[in-house]
Structure formats: structure tokens, C-alpha cells
Amino acid sequence: EQTDEQTGGGGTRLVGAIPRFAFDLVAERPAGHQAMGVVVPWHRRTRRDTRCATPIPCFQYTVKDVARPAHGVLVIDGGRHPVEAAWAVLDHGRGRWPYRVRWNWAAGSGRVDGRVIGLQLGSKWTDGSGATENALVVDGQLSKISEELHWDYDPADWMRPWRITGQRADLTLTPFHRKHGSTQALVIASRTDQLFGTWSGWVRDDRGERIDVGGIEGFAEDVTNRW
Template sequence: MIEREITERVALTTPDGRFHPAALGWSRTPLHDTSALGRRAWGRNKRWEYWNVMTPQHILALTVSCIDYLSLHSIWVLDRTTGVSSDMTVVVPGARSATLPPSHGEGPARARTRRLSLDIDDLGAAGTRLRGTAPGVEFDITASRPDGHESLGVVVPWHSAKGIRRFQYTVKDVARPAHGSLTVDGATHAIAENAWAVLDHGRGRWPYDVSWNWAAGSGTVDGRVVGLQLGSQWTDGSGATENAVVVDGHLSKISEELVWEYDRTSDRRPWRIGGENADLTFTPSYAKRSRTRALLISSRTDQLFGVWSGWVLDDRGERVVVDGIEGWAEDVRNRW
């Protein structure tokens, strides 16, 4: 598969909100201007910021999102030792509870509801500050941005007989070192070492019914920081992939539709993901299964956390071993 690398600023849509063909491609840093997305097709536009932070003791996930006609915000925390989790998800009609930047890095993301508060602030070279409160949970964490750190930005189109009317711009930023504090039920936990943050920044215009796979991993292997980013289903046949590996900040794009083999009903059975450029095994240890039904939307998310093994090829044709890095693999279906 041949994918075009974008190296200069480009608009995702025209000024009136139509898809801009020049936006097709991928980048090593966020270069897409998404500010005109909402000027067309109200009800199909989706915007979100999702962060996941894995520490040796906890897993934290937070979401600020708006899908035109409603907003969904969440904070989820898992104690990895006890298996006890806390989940606060709030669905609010309309967009008033959500503040989202027009483009990546161009302002804060905020969620404000009676039971949940979230603040995501870009600190430039210092990284991204993540703060939030919910019943029994409070956190203040910075996802550092090391010098030269690259992330995957890619535009995925859905082709139709009338052209490209549905499309998604995503930034997947893996292996961001994290530090700060997390308080759960009055006990404060320092986050200092072996903690990794991952970002999913999304701006797009989606079909109503869609399924996807997403997998990510972060950690240190043989003294090198390795980040793994993989996706499937929603990208199949589009001419684009969201597959990449990051080693010590350098991103190598994997322009191949990898084959995913897994049993969605099993909490423990390994997943296999492979092709000419990868041979990977994901062994789960915890399953987070969530279902949402609210107004016009329904969603099924089966997200498994665990450990990776195997290898991927970098852009020099060398095998990057990922043995021991931690992360997740998920299977999702949304009607929204």
C-alpha cells in the first residue's frame, strides 16, 4: 500500500466544510487544520480527546467528546492489584458541556457536568496536563513530550459513489512518559516511573453504524522506548492504515492492512496480529466491557488490557522487538 506523507499544514475541509482531497495522507506531527469541520452535515461530525494512562498500579482513561447532538464524557480507573474499578460516564444532550479545540494543540479541552470535571491543557514542549475529578477520583498528570517525539496523524476516507462524504482525522500518540498523582477513595498515589500515556485525538464525519479495532502499547525494550499503534476494520479498503511503531520518538509508518485474529468472547485468549511487516501476540489480563444506550446512540466496547510480544519492521527494514510492553486491544461497534 502506498500512502502519501504530509509534511506541511493542510486543511481537512474546505471553508464551507466539504472534504478537502489534499488532506489525504499521514504525518509524523499533527498538521491538519480541522476548524471548519462543523460547518456542514450537522449530526455526523464527531470530535473527541481520549487519553489512557497506564502505571504499574493503575489504569486511567478519560474522554471529552461531542458528536453534535450530544456529548459524552468519562473517567475510568482500575486498581491493577485488586481488580476494583471506578467508572463515571456522563451523557449530556447538546454540546454545551464540552469544550474542544478547533485543531490539535490549539486550545484546551474541557468537560463540565455536575458529577464530572475534566481539563486537558497543551503545555507545548513540556507535554499535556490532564486533570479531572469524579466521585472518589481526582488526578493531575502530565504526559511529557520528549524532544523529537513523533505521533501518527492520518486521514481515513469512506469512499462512496458520490465521492468522499465521510472521513476521519485521527492522531494516535503513544509512549508519552507520564508523571503526577492519582487519588482514589482518599488515597493518593504518586506517578513517577514506568507510566505511559496514549492519546486518541479524533475529528471527523462518520457513518451512523461503524466497527473498529484499536490496539496500542508503550514501554521500554532493551533500553529503547517503544510505542505500538495498530488499527483495523474501519480502515479496511480505504487506502489508509493507522499502523505504526515509534522507537525513541521516531515513527515508522506500517502501510499494510494487518490480519487480526481473536476471540471477542474470551477474556484470556491471546490475540494475533500479523502480516509481512509484523508478527505480534497480545496476551490479555483484564477485560473492560462497556455498553451504552442513550437517545440515538448505542455502543459496544470490548477493551482488553495486557502485554505484547513479537516484532514489527521499522522504516529501515529492521525488526523492532516489542516483548513486554503493556497496552490494550479492543473491538468496538458504534451506532451514533
Template sequence: MTHKPQSTEREITQRTALTDARGRLNPDAVGWMRRPFVDTSGIDGRRVWGRNKRWEYWCVMTPTHIMAATVSSIDYAGVHEVWVFDRETEESIGHGATVPLARGAVLPASLGDGPASASTRDMSIEIADVDAGATRLRARAPRVRFDVAAETPPGHESLGVVVPWSESRFQYTVKDIARPASGTLWIDDVEYAVPADRSWAVLDHGRGRWPYNVRWNWGAGSGTSGDHVIGIQLGGQWTVGTGSTENAFVLDGRLHKIGEELRWQYDTANYLEPWRITGDDIDLTFEPFYDKVTRTNLGVLQSHTDQCFGAYSGWFRDADGVATEFTGIEGWAEDVHNRW
């Protein structure tokens, strides 16, 4: 069956610098990729300061718990978090820190170039690639700690996208979904397994220079349905008008790019009502069970986030016109408005 191409965006297939010698966006970097080919060493806060955003966010979902860790620098502050959620009791244990000038935050120049870490009096996060194609995630905060390995299966592909607002405002994001995870979580010194066959990790790696006032949607899901390993990666609002999208799905390790902007439907008065995310080649229902609400107002830094955790069902279609149906793919969908 012949089917129209799902994406008219350019696929990047070789190492490319995100910025030019002046620190502006390199137009050759605009596009999407299956591997993290972009060199982001120009986003270092030295040549241009004040609008740089750099972060590593990992989230791990298990049958019993959800764990997340964030290491970030937004030039004038480091914003870090360790969060654990008990799915049975719905107890949420979180610890965040905002560090002036991002002192002590370590972030690699480009993805894969080295570890990321942050440490405060009450919290520490360490993210490092280790042997055998895995990333080790270690975090500690009051009452909780975890040590998890997120594997990269042979042939596994991730979505990288460069989103251009202008030559001075742009973002490179890598969304690495459906990474099998295993390890251990401790809550109040009680040990919980992160079972290797039923736990999934997702990475959100970001490097760029953002507008001050921005809104976005992000949806991600990982799991198995039938005989397939499925990863879902969806974005909205922030890419509109740029010519880039961050929509894709991963089927048994292979990335399938979706080039269209999708329609997001959800109730901002009740985020726990079902969400609908649709397009020509994708039709999803997301049913949340928990809303992680974050409201931050630190003057210049303000954030309004509803990150809903739940499960996706529906179908998507690849460029050959082959549709894959699925149910029970766990993950999240979020609605964010940042002034930062």
C-alpha cells in the same frame, strides 16, 4: 539491506485543511503525518450538523493503576467519561455522562489550538498544553481524581492519518503514543504516585464525519524493552478499502509507518485469550489481563466495546529491513461496534 517500502500512502508534511469551502473532504489532506498538520476547524457543527465526531481521549498506565478521560461531542450529544482501574484489586471506578447537544463541552478547533474540557454536576475534565512540552490532564469524579503531566520528549513523533470513506464521510485521527507521564492519583482521598519512569500516556484525538454503523479495532502500547522506548499503534476494520491505515510503531521517538492492513485474530467468546496481530512487517502477541466491557443502548446511540488491557510481545521491521524484538510493552487492544 534493501527492503520494500512499508507504506505507499502519501506523507503530509505541511499544514493542510481537512475540509474545503463546502465542508467536504479536501483530497490534499488524505495521507499520514508525523506531526499534527491537519487544520480541522471546518468540523465545527455549523456548516454541517449531525455526523460530526470530535473527541480527546487520554489513557495513562502506571505499574499500579490505569486512568482514562474522554471529552467528546457527536453533535447531538456530548459523551464524557472518567475511569480509574486498580491493577492489584481489579476494582473499576467509572463515571460517564451523556449531555444533550454536547452543551458545555469545549474542544479545540485543531489539535494544539487550545484546551479541552467538560463539566457536569459530578465530573470535570480539563486537558491543556502547558510549558515545557507537556499536556496536563486533570479529572475529577466520585471517589477519584488525578493530575497528570504527559510529556513530549524532544523529537517525539506521533501518527496522524486522514481516512476517506467518501467526500462527505472521513476521519482525521492522531494517535500519540509512548508519552512519558508523571503526577498523582487519588482514590477515596488516598494518594498514589504516577511514577515518572514507569508511566505512559496515550492520546487519541479525533475529528471527522462518520458513517452511522461502524466497527473498529484499536491497539496501542507504550514502554521500554531492552535499550529502546517502544510505542505500538495498530488499527483494523474501519480503514479497510479506504487506502489509508493507522498502523505504525515508534522506536526511540521516531515513527515508522506500516501501510498494510493487518490480520487480527481474537476470540469474541473470550476476549481474555491471547490476541494475534500480524502482517508482513509485524508479528505481535497481546496477552490481556482485564476486559473493560462497555455496553450502551440509548436508542440512536449504541456502543458495544471490549477494551482489553495487557502486554504486547513480538517484533516489527522498519523500511530498511531492520527487525526489533520486544517484550512486556503494556497497553490495550479493543473490539468496538458503534451505532452513533
């Protein structure tokens, strides 16, 4: 397996190859496009569920960058498939995670009424920290949602619609595909359930305008890691 990431020049190029599959994609970064960055600290004495294993403070700096226009090519069993009119979501992170952590992450990108809409939503790993990673992007302009949103979904029925609500948001993801992965290796373990689907509902931007997000596509996930 060989992967390469080159950032700059108005975009991010992603190149990779494994047997039977290869890709060469560019996630453009239009002029003026904004992304959300947040630093999330954990307190060793009060966050027992996610406490640090060492005296070194735990934190995570993350940048979630949604609604990036994407194009390129996929090669599957020798056949070339162009990628056009697509969207990329980039996740940049640095920091020191606790040994045990659980999170929700959701995102979506698309066009509604002629405007480019991006959704970025997160939960669990930020709870009680004073920080959130919720944001709305409209035509590249970001509105930060500082409240902790309520997530409603059913781990016994992952394909049931997911609801994410708050004073500034009322959103539903209706899944059409589930991706599940898990690893159990003694002290290291992980479990991911990721649902791809179509968003409906609305979010209020920083000016108070109610923005319709109906019809954009994206995902929502529930992840547990022990690492």
C-alpha cells in the same frame, strides 16, 4: 464531573475529578518525539456498512500518539497515589463519522533493551479506504506500516491471546484484564470490549530492522458504535 486539557509546553496536562476520585497527570512530549496522523475517507456508494447519513462527505482525521512518558497523582478516597514511570497514549480526532462503524484499536508502550518502544495498530474502520493507522515508534522515531494487518481473536473468548500479523509484524497480546461497556438508547448504541495485557513479538521498522517488543504493556479493543 470537571475535566480540563491543556496542551503545550512540551506535554499535555489532564485534570479531572468525580466523587471519590481525582487525577492530575502530565503526558510529556520529549523533543523530537513523532506521532502518526492519518485522514480516512469513506465513500458513500461503496462503503455500505459505514455509509454517511447525509450528502456531506464522511471522514476522520486522527492522531495516535504512543509512548508518551507520564507522571502525576491519583487521589482515591482521599488517599494520594503518585504516578511515576508510566506511559500515556493520546488519541486526537476530528471529522464526521458514519452512523454505523466498527473498529479495532491496539497500542503499547514500554522499554525493550534500553529503547523506548511504542505500538499503534488499527483495523476495520480503515479497511478498503487506502489508509491504515499502523505504526512503530522507537526512541521517538516513527515508522509507518502501510499494509493492512490481519487480526485474529475470539469474541467468544476475549481473554484468549490476540494475534496481529503481516509482512512487517508478528505480534501477540496476552490479556490480563478485560473491560466491557455497552449502551443501548434507541437509535444510539455502543459496545466496547477492551483487553489490557502484555505484548510479545516483533515489528520491522522503515530500515528493515526487526524490533523486539516483548514485555511492553498495552491494550487491544473491539468497538461497535451506532451514533
